[in-house]
Amino acid sequence: MSAMISINNVSKWYGDFQVLTDCTTGVKKGEVVVVCGPSGSGKSTLIKCVNALEPFQKGEIIVDGIAVGDPKTDLPKLRSRVGMVFQHFELFPHLSITENLAIAQVKVLGRSQDEAREKGLKLLDRVGLKAHAHKFPGQLSGGQQQRVAIARALAMDPIAMLFDEPTSALDPEMINEVLDVMTELAQEGMTMMCVTHEMGFARRVAHRVIFMDQGAIVEDCDKDAFFGDINARSERARQFLSKILQH
Amino acid sequence: MNYHWDWGIFFKSTGVGSEIYLNWFVSGLGWTIAVALAGWAIALLLGSVLGVMRTLPGKLLPTIATTYVELFRNVPLLVQLFIWYFLVPDLLPTPLEMWFKQGISPAASAYLSVVVCLGLFTAARVCEQVRTGIQALPRGQNNAALAMGFSTAQTYRFVLLPQAFRIIIPPLTSEFLNIFKNSSVASLIGLMELLAQTKQTAEFSANIFEAFTLATLIYFVLNMSLMGFMAWVEKRVRIPGMMGGSK
Numbered sequence: 001m002s003a004m005i006s007i008n009n010v011s012k013w014y015g016d017f018q019v020l021t022d023c024t025t026g027v028k029k030g031e032v033v034v035v036c037g038p039s040g041s042g043k044s045t046l047i048k049c050v051n052a053l054e055p056f057q058k059g060e061i062i063v064d065g066i067a068v069g070d071p072k073t074d075l076p077k078l079r080s081r082v083g084m085v086f087q088h089f090e091l092f093p094h095l096s097i098t099e100n101l102a103i104a105q106v107k108v109l110g111r112s113q114d115e116a117r118e119k120g121l122k123l124l125d126r127v128g129l130k131a132h133a134h135k136f137p138g139q140l141s142g143g144q145q146q147r148v149a150i151a152r153a154l155a156m157d158p159i160a161m162l163f164d165e166p167t168s169a170l171d172p173e174m175i176n177e178v179l180d181v182m183t184e185l186a187q188e189g190m191t192m193m194c195v196t197h198e199m200g201f202a203r204r205v206a207h208r209v210i211f212m213d214q215g216a217i218v219e220d221c222d223k224d225a226f227f228g229d230i231n232a233r234s235e236r237a238r239q240f241l242s243k244i245l246q247h
Numbered sequence: 248m249n250y251h252w253d254w255g256i257f258f259k260s261t262g263v264g265s266e267i268y269l270n271w272f273v274s275g276l277g278w279t280i281a282v283a284l285a286g287w288a289i290a291l292l293l294g295s296v297l298g299v300m301r302t303l304p305g306k307l308l309p310t311i312a313t314t315y316v317e318l319f320r321n322v323p324l325l326v327q328l329f330i331w332y333f334l335v336p337d338l339l340p341t342p343l344e345m346w347f348k349q350g351i352s353p354a355a356s357a358y359l360s361v362v363v364c365l366g367l368f369t370a371a372r373v374c375e376q377v378r379t380g381i382q383a384l385p386r387g388q389n390n391a392a393l394a395m396g397f398s399t400a401q402t403y404r405f406v407l408l409p410q411a412f413r414i415i416i417p418p419l420t421s422e423f424l425n426i427f428k429n430s431s432v433a434s435l436i437g438l439m440e441l442l443a444q445t446k447q448t449a450e451f452s453a454n455i456f457e458a459f460t461l462a463t464l465i466y467f468v469l470n471m472s473l474m475g476f477m478a479w480v481e482k483r484v485r486i487p488g489m490m491g492g493s494k
Contacts, residue, residue, distance in 0.1 A: 053390050080396025090391035093489050094409045103405060104395035138488025156395065 003062070004029045004160050004191045005050055010059035012045065012215075019045050020056065021216040027160065032192045034202040034223075037212035038240060043195045044087075046212070047162050050193065051082045064159055080108045083153030087165040089145040091137035091152070097124065098133045101152050109156065116155070123151040127181050143174025150181055160191035167198055199244055203227055211237045256454040257461065268448050268458075275444030276465055282361055282430040282440060287423060289366025290373050297370060298377025299403055312374060319371035325432055327368055332360040332436045357438040361430070369426050376418045380411030413484055420477040424470050441465060 005027040012020040020042050027033045035043045048054040050061055052068050052075050061068040066078055091100050101120030105111045111119070124130050127147040129140075137145055146166055153161060163182065167175045179201050186192055186205045196202070202209055202223065209226040211219035213236045219226065230238060257269040300312035319327070336347045336356075347356050384407060392402040412419075434443035445462040449455040 048390075051394055053393060076393075076396045076398050079394055082394075084391075084394040086387050086391060086394075088385065088387050090385070090387040092388070092391070092406055092410075094413065094486050104397065107401055107405060108396040136487040136489065138486065140488075152395075 002029055003027070004031075004064055005193060006062045007046070007050070008060050008062075010046070010049060010056050010061060012042075012049065012054065012056040012058075019215050020049070021214075023059070023212075023215075023217050025210055025217055025220050027191055027193050029191055030189045031207050032186045032190075032194070032205055033208045033210060034206040035193065035195045035210045035212060036197060036199070036202065036240070036244075037218075040214075041212040042215040043210075043212045044164050045215075047164050047193060047195050050162055051079045051084060053084075076108070080104070080156055081159050083150075083156060083158035083161040085146070085149050085153055085161065085163045085166045087168050089137070089142070089149045089169075091145055091149055093137050095136075096133070097129070097135055097137070097140070097148055100137065100148065101155050104152075105155055120151070120155055123154050124148070127151045128177075141174060142170045143177045146170065146174075146178045147181055150178070150185070154185075160193065161185065163192065163194040163196065165195050165197070167196065197244060199227075199241075211240065213237075213240075250456060252457065253454055254457060256448075256452050256457050259452070261448075261451060268452060271439075271444040271448055272441065272461060272465065275439060275441035276469070278358070278433070278438060278440035279427065279430050279442075279469075282358065282365065282433055282438070283427040285362040286365035286369060286430065287426050289362070290369035290422070290426065293366065293370035294373025295377050295408075297374035298381065299408075301374065301378040302381045303399070316371045316374055319368050320375075324364070324368055324429060325435065328361060328364045328432050328436065331364040332357065335360075354438060357433065357436045360436060361433040361438060365426055365429055365432075368429075369422055372422050372425075373419065376415045376422070377411060380415040381407050383414055384410055413481075413486065416477060416481045416484075420474060420481075423477065424473055427470060427473065428466065 003026045007023055007025050010020055010023045011018065023042075023046055025033075035047065037043050045054055049056045050063065050068065052073075056069065059069075063078060063082060066073055068075075068078065091097075092103070095103060098117060098120055101124060102113065102116035105116035105119060106113060121130060121133060124133055127150060129144055129147055129151070132140060132144065132148075137148070140148065150161075150166075166182070167178050170178065175198070179198060182192070182194070182201065183205050194201075194206075206223045209219070209221065209223055210217055211226070211234075218234050219237045225232070226237075230241065233241070257272070258267050260266070261268055261271065297312040297315055300308040301316075303309060336344050339347065347359070351359075388406055388410070389402060392406040393399075397405065430440060431442040433440045434446065437443070439447070441462060445458050448458040452458070
């Protein structure tokens with residue numbers, strides 16, 4: 001399997017403060033990688049570097065053969081090929097669900113309104129929300145909004161999907177409906193990089209787990225090794241897991 | 248107070264041609280509206296561009312916009328008007344200067360000066376509102392738009408501005424009303440708008456109380472109607488499920 005996303009020695013600073021230290025990892029085609037770690041560990045920053053929402057000062061990130069940090073890279077084009085789902089959904093509140101699904105297909109990919117609409121509705125059906133097509137984001141629950149957000153990203157036919165804490169802002173009862181969609185996506189072979197605290201999801205779905213602390217990648221290993229051989233893990237990862245796995 | 252009220256005065260002949268005083272008020276109102284609307288068109292367009300500039304990354308464009316705002320906001324409106332009317336024409340290339348001073352009627356040159364003056368003055372204030380409207384939006388909206396592959400221009404056009412303008416309708420309404428009220432400065436450079444016609448009526452007829460009462464009433468009704476219009480606009484563009492919008 002070839003590397004879809006490769007992150008090589010990436011470091012990032014906010015002024016004097018270093019938020020990422022020498023991060024090196026990758027996501028292969030069809031692989032599902034979960035990134036976890038305590039808040040402030042840099043996991044959201046790292047995933048935002050992958051589609052250049054955050055700049056980084058050192059190292060390189062290659063997505064499908066294209067260097068993200070290269071000033072010559074056509075960032076809008078690159079981003080249009082990588083789907084992203086955010087913690088706070090970030091649907092466009094002034095557009096209906098149908099328009100949310102269609103707008104980037106039309107304006108970025110140049111698809112016709114009809115084609116974009118049809119594709120949007122198909123994906124909306126897939127996440128079980130076809131009946132809500134005419135509504136506005138503010139009229140949906142958090143879980144529904146996040147499912148629409150996933151459908152919106154999928155409508156661009158992405159080569160990979162980035163999830164930045166997709167369930168952290170949800171009520172507990174809505175988490176599963178979103179995780180189900182993500183699980184299905186993973187089973188279909190989508191390349192996924194997910195920042196999440198959902199260790200159950202990681203256990204079930206992920207191929208690899210990355211654990212970050214203080215801006216550095218502390219663990220980067222096979223899912224079975226990460227959860228199975230707890231004594232082989234670093235002290236910091238053990239502490240984190242012992243706290244998070246109690247739930 | 249020994250004052251002889253005469254509300255019939257508005258229907259009496261002015262002694263100038265066949266006009267009655269009411270004709271003067273109607274014509275004055277016409278100029279007031281013509282000044283304010285043309286000034287508002289400039290203010291809204293330029294103010295929006297400047298407001299966007301202030302929120303762009305980088306240094307140069309925000310600095311230009313900030314300088315503009317400080318310059319136009321910190322010099323009294325009347326001083327600005329005198330500069331545009333008395334000084335700027337002398338600085339123009341000779342053909343343009345001659346055109347301004349002799350080629351067009353005195354009313355037209357006064358009109359041009361006051362429209363430019365009010366437009367540029369109000370643009371500084373509109374700029375600040377557009378800027379705050381954009382900055383009030385969650386940062387994630389910008390990220391979500393970029394992540395879909397939108398260019399910066401598309402992000403503003405399709406995602407940020409439609410939301411920002413909805414937020415700032417109430418303060419924009421204030422500015423819209425202000426430009427109608429501020430248009431009365433035009434009377435000081437001889438444009439026969441509403442205030443100038445009121446003063447002229449008072450001087451010709453000696454019915455100063457009636458004249459100013461009518462002028463007050465006209466300004467009041469005009470501004471109340473504008474407020475009503477803007478409230479209608481606000482309601483029309485309200486987003487379902489958001490910001491007090493109906494479900």
